[in-house]
Amino acid sequence: MAKELKGLLVDYEFCSGCHACEVACKKSHGLGAGQYGVLVTKFGPFQKPDGRWEMDFVPHFGELCDLCADRVASGRKPSCVHHCQSFAIQYGTVAELAEKIDKTKMALFVPQGQ
Amino acid sequence: MRRDPSEIIPRDYDEGVYRNEWRWQEGDLTVTRSAQYTAPGCHDSCSLLYYTDADGNLVDVEGDPRSSYNSGRLCMRCLNMLETVNHPERLGHPMKRVGERGEDKWEQITWDEAYDIIVENVHDVWENYGPQSIVGMQGTGRNVVWQVPMLTFMGFGSPNMSGGFLSGDACYLPRIIGCALYGGGLWVVDAAQFHEKRYLDENWTKPELVLVWGNNPVASNADGFYGHWIVDLMRMGTRLITIDPRMTWLAVRSEQWLAIRPGTDAALALAMINVAVEEDLYDHEFVEKWTFGFDELKARAAEYAPEVAAEICYLDTEEIRKAARAFATAKPAAIQWGVSLDQQTHGVQAAAALSHLGAMCGNLDVPGGNVFAISAYNVCDNYSCGQFAVDPELMKKRIGEDSTPLHRGGFAQLAQEDAVLRAIETDEPYPVRMIWMQGTNPIANMGADSPRVYRALKRVPFIVVVDAVKTPTIVACADLVLPCAMSCERNSARAWNWPMRSLVQVTQHEECKSDETIILEVGKRLKPENWPWETDTELITWWIQGGGSPDKPWPQKAGFTWEDLREDVMMWEEEYPYRKYEKGLLRPDGQPGFMTPTGLYEFKSVLFEAWGLDPLPFFCEPPESPVSTPELAREYPYVLTTGMRSFEFFHSEHRNLETMREFHPDPITEISPAVAAANGIEEGDWIWVENMRGRCRQRAHLNPSHPDWLVSSEHGWWFPEREAAEPSLYGVFDSNINNLTPMEQIGPVGLGAPYKCQICRIYKDDGSVPNPTETIIREGGPFNG
The missing domain is CATH 3.40.228.10 (Dimethylsulfoxide Reductase, domain 2)
Structure with a gap:
């Protein structure tokens, strides 16, 4: 079961918070105002004890994310993966994606809508 | 962790889905590979796939993964292209003003009627004032960059190509012209x-x-x-x-x-x-x-x-x-x-x-x-396109030509924009009788001291505006409005810089025409000898093949046509040469070195010295700052920087789009929590940002990383959801940061203006301060008329 699950691997070290994934998702799914399959959340900015600042963006994939089943069936990637301006989202099975975690600031989402 | 260069761009797209052709059929849909430029505005031209149905409607867009430019990626504005292209408030027909300026009363007319009105007015100015009394204006970058100059020079026969009252041409031209003078290029x-x-x-x-x-x-x-x-x-x-x-x-x-x-x-x-x-x-x-x-x-x-x-x-x-x-x-x-x-x-x-x-x-x-940064195939994608058609003696009459040595020397590219404003206000050195604006909305966006620009435009007897949506500038001062095509509705090409990309028309909205078609049709009616092309694509092929630019050692001009380009989608050089100064590729004489008087990169500019200007870089305090005007700074204690960018908008555009406003509903001014506390302001409060010239109203965002001496405000705000007619005028002055910026605070070279180094104070909006737009329109102002 777990091996068949599909997911999205996010490298949030490089998510610039540009909203491309959110709009890609809204348009490919015909979502209305206030509805999202993915929403970018902001962590920070705050100053750490060493004086340096922290501010990350992380896309959060919600219940409306179906991993673009129609697009995938037609030979395409999920729209957010295709259009992410930082190439920071990868699509695959959970097992494949887990293999690709080779650094920090990565997060594996397994959306409920699949 | 360092990725290898081979790991950056994904190459695992399905080659059967993303085909190596310029157009194909996928089920009921036609897929066309093209590039997006403007409208709506953008400084880039990302490669994309337009999907159109059997009726020619645009039904989807997708980034082109075969493109080495954006490699399939798109930003939120391109991803929202359907909403932009199919928007109900787009202009679709030529319109003639029938009420007073500002009343927002229009009559739909035909293109021929519109062209007749233009021809009549141009001839009137030619005969009674001379061609120099016509000024061509455009907004930043975008796909009018060579088109408006070409029409101004080769159609109107005027030397006066300008931006939209951008004080000191303070966007890229100071860097471009500076780099050209001391290093021979940008x-x-x-x-x-x-x-x-x-x-x-x-x-x-x-x-x-x-x-x-x-x-x-x-x-x-x-x-x-x-x-x-x-x-x-x-x-x-x-x-x-x-x-x-x-x-x-x-x-x-x-x-x-x-x-x-x-x-x-x-x-x-x-x-x-x-x-x-x-x-x-x-x-x-x-x-x-x-x-x-x-x-x-x-x-x-x-x-x-x-x-x-x-x-x-x-x-x-x-x-x-x-x-x-x-x-x-x-x-x-x-x-x-x-x-x-x-x-x-x-x-x-x-x-x-x-x-x-x-x-x-x-x-x-x-x-x-x-x-x-040299453009592909030596195309003329700059403000000098068509300038060869203007008599050199007439070029000397360009407004502001005497304002600085750079302008006298012909290095400034545009009529000096502060001088254009002054000319409109004073009729000196001669009256401005007609303005042609294409893709610019100066009172909402680039004009500093926007109330002053607004008042000046009211003085100009005849103004034509070409745009995709009705803007505050159109309502306030246009006599004739021409609807321009969106990027997907036009045939064109993009260089600036590499590669050369095709733009292919895939759909049509109402009677909209491309900027190229408009300049061609106007040009042919005014000076047919300068406009031998029959179609937009013939004109674009001329431009692709050099557009009259002088030859250079590198790059060579193209021999291919627009149709060839469409077939190939994008064209690259075999090899991009580095260290061109060693190879004789930068100078027309083919000698090694830089395109400067000494042939060297000039830390000390020979031309500046000859002009009596300081030939070396130096620092000078902003005209108004805590240091240069300490008295004023006691009243206006914060440094104000304007033009804070966001992903949602290109300057004053995109405010009419529901999706963009969902992400970014209001104008934002950033301040630190300490500054907010000192001024009794909380997150999300509407505040006034004010200085000695004017004020505007934006929403406070408290950013803990923001310096305590700084206030950062957005630009370009107007509210398409509000009433168009004056005194509402889409609320164009309510949140307009250019109520606070000055025209004519330019330096000895006439390039550069202090949009980003102002001073201000801030206070919470308690409802007691009157609406700036109404005040400015009814009483002048903002403060002193």
Whole structure:
């Protein structure tokens, strides 16, 4: 079961918070105002004890994310993966994606809508 | 973790889905490979796939993964293209004003009727005032950059091509013209964008370090530079240093963030030169062989010890030293600079200081450094397109031609924009009787002192505006409105810089026409001898093949047509040459060296010296600042920087789009929590940002990383959801930060203006201050009429 699950691997070290994934998702799914399959959340900015600042963006994939089943069936990637301006989202099975975690600031989402 | 260059761009797309053809059928849909330029506005031209149905409606867009430009990626504005193209409020027909200006009363007319009105008015001005009394205007970048000059010069026969009252031409021209004068040409970061193979090109090396100075490229995507290329470089291990008063996302990811005081860039750059000289970190071989005036530059930089600059710039001395060392010792290093350099009174001098820093450290035109930004196939994609058709004696009558030595010398490209405003107001040196605006909305966007610009435009007897939506400028002052096509509704091409990309018409909205078609049809009616082309694509082929530009050693002009380009989608050079100054590729005489009077990169400008101007970079305080006007600064204690960029909008555009407003409903002013507390302001409050010229109303956002001396405001705001007719005028002055900026605070070279280094105070909006738009329209103003 777990091996068949599909997911999205996010490298949030490089998510610039540009909203491309959110709009890609809204348009490919015909979502209305206030509805999202993915929403970018902001962590920070705050100053750490060493004086340096922290501010990350992380896309959060919600219940409306179906991993673009129609697009995938037609030979395409999920729209957010295709259009992410930082190439920071990868699509695959959970097992494949887990293999690709080779650094920090990565997060594996397994959306409920699949 | 450093990624290998081969890991950056995904190559695993389905080649059967994304075909290597310019057009194909997928079920009921036609798929066309093209590039997006404008409208709606953008500085880039990302490659995309337009999906159209059997009726020719645009039903989907997708990034083109085969493109080496954006490699399939798109930003939120392109992803929202259907809403933009199919928007119910788009203009669809030519309209003639029937009420008074400002009443928003129009009558739909035919294109022929519109052209007749234009021809009649142009002939009237020609006969009674001369062609110079017609001024052509355009907005920034976008796909009117050569079209409006061409019509102005070859159609109206006027020397007066201008922007939309952009004081001091303070967007890129200070950097472009400065670079042309002392280095023979403009440079940009080498993110392998001139190689079809991109990061896999064998001649390319990644920059070890990028100095991001005065811009947020991931949001602004300025001037043909796709901002996320910087992110690609970071993934390969490129380090960053960010010079910006605001802590951008890139600043957080930089090894140093220097929160510089706006308008003090020259002092910091000179201090970094000072450190590179003192610690002997510069490139001796390049300096000795290829440059002029280094001893004088050294002497000038000696006046700017890091301690001196630290005090001027509100920075730490050691941080300046550290940044200078890091930049000077990184091989190669590149500078990614922004409009902040231009938006100060002495913008040319600030840009010169920074350019000199890059050059002396050996980064000019080397792989992974700052390479010359020369457009594909030597096309004429600039403000001089068609200027050859204007008599040189008439060119001398260009407005503002006497204002500075650069303008007298013909180096300024445009009629001086502050002088254009003055001419409208005073009829000196001659009256402005007609303005042709194409893709510009000056009272909402680029005109400083926007109430003054608004009043001046009311004086001009005949104004034509070509645009895609009805703007405040149209309602306030247009007599005739022509609807322009969106990018997907036009045949065109994009260079600036590489590759050459095709734009292909895939759909049609009402009676809209492309900017190329409009200039061709107007031009043919005015001066048919200058306009021999029958169709838009014939005109574009002429432009692709050089558009009348003088020959250069490199690049060669194209022999292909627009149809050939459409077939290939994009065209690249076989090989992009580096170190062009060694190869004789920069000078018309084919000799090695730079295109300057000395043939060398001039740290000390021979031309500036001949013109009686200081030939070396220097720092000068902004005209109004805590230092230059301490009395005023007691009343207006914060440094105000304007034009904070966001992902949702291109300048004043996109405000009519529900999706963009969902993400970004209101104008934002950023302040620190301490500044908010001191002024009784909380997150999300509407506040007034005010100085001695005017005020505007924006929503406060409290940013803990924001310096306590700084207020950062957005520009370009108007409210398409509000009433168009005056005195509402879409609320164009309510949140307009250019109520606070001045025209005519320009320096001795007439380039650069202090949009980004103002002073202000802030206070919470308690409802007692009247609406600025109504006040300005009814009573003049903002404060004193």
